[in-house]
Amino acid sequence: MTVQSITDPEPLYEDHLSALNARMARALKTSEKRGVLISSGSLKQAFLDDHTYPFKVNPHFKAWLPVVDVPDSFLLIIPGSKPALFYNQPLDYWHKPPADPEGFWTQHWDIQTIRSTQEMHNLIGDTHDLTFIGEETQVATRVGIGSVNDKRILDALHFDRAYKTPYELGCLQRANDRAARGHLAARRAFSEGRSEFEIQQAFLAAIRGREKDAPYSGIIALNEHCAILHYQHYETRPPAEIRSMLIDAGATSNGYAADVTRTYAFRQGVFADLINALDIQQQAIIEDIQPGMNYIDLHRRMHLRLAEVLREFGLVDMSPSSMVESNLTSTFLPHGLGHLLGLQTHDVAGFVQNREGVILPAPDQFPALRLTRPIEESQVFTIEPGLYFIPMLLDELRSQSTASDVNWPKVDTLLPFGGIRIEDNIAIQNAAPINLTRQAFAKQDDE
Ligand code: GLY
């Protein structure tokens, strides 16, 4: 494994802002506009209710600054000028208004406190040469901006977002460090025989976050539940017999996401050996990564590696290449090898091949693949192979001609374990893959 310590993000923030300014200047050239107003987003009420959903900030807003929990705020970006933040601090005694902005980033912003959109409009004045990025298009109309979420501008910005600045890499390493702490606490809770719910609580306590602070709903799956790819429940009681746990749970730092999965066996045996075998193949495919490769090829190579595991364990008696060609491996691995990662767990533009927004869709054989771009310097993506025993897909396989090559009694002994996924976050730096997740776990081991 290439080990590279990733620098702390704070001293790199100014350069990050310069990089975003350059990207924005280039994106705006596709329009007649001089600058952009970006909204943080607004709280949304549930239907016929007076309570709101948890706030999720506009990713274009948090790209610029580590502020993720202040609704109805705005950025005014005019490349070449100091960026402005209109920070919404309503007078309120029902809720706690956002605290005054503070931190390493504030000195780089012209910050104005507002209590209404009108106040912001008065401060900006003329808006005719601005474009708007945000969900609340009615706000754009109210302040006189007609150009909203211009596709050409978004295509360019989304394409560029795959290339992380050094500041972003620092944030992604921190998010992984935080997630690794959660994973270790969860593994401890699993080994103590706790329920899915209790394991989730242990994870959240260790990352010091609420569910809404996690980048996605954590998956804590025991036994057969490991075969449900996006298992979304937390059983409050442990099963009578505990066999396996799949935990896919992340954390954030400055708005950047870690997306990490580990699978554990409760006892030694074939399933534990299978986890080890997949772990070896997962690390080997990461070692294979080189800039210039296409991610689709990597995905195909992973299917070949999975086929080798299936054969080695006597689950399928067929050559690895035939297993992939006949699509048999997709029964055991129906999802993609991974996806771009950053401000969002499934970061944008996994299919986008250039700034003009040209799309290369997933190949017909692998429709769930979310990433078809060539691998390049400064990208960050996940590598998350799996090996699942999914009853619905196995039932389909039973009626196919390749079914006779499957050792069904052996498959049936593994059904109660559900399946395996091992997911790491990989950054391409100096033409080599850096495993942010394994580095994070190694740091925890050292502490
Ligand atoms: N946690 C969602 C994923 O791995 O893609």
Ligand code: MN
């Ligand atoms: Mn993932």
Ligand code: MN
């Ligand atoms: Mn995941």
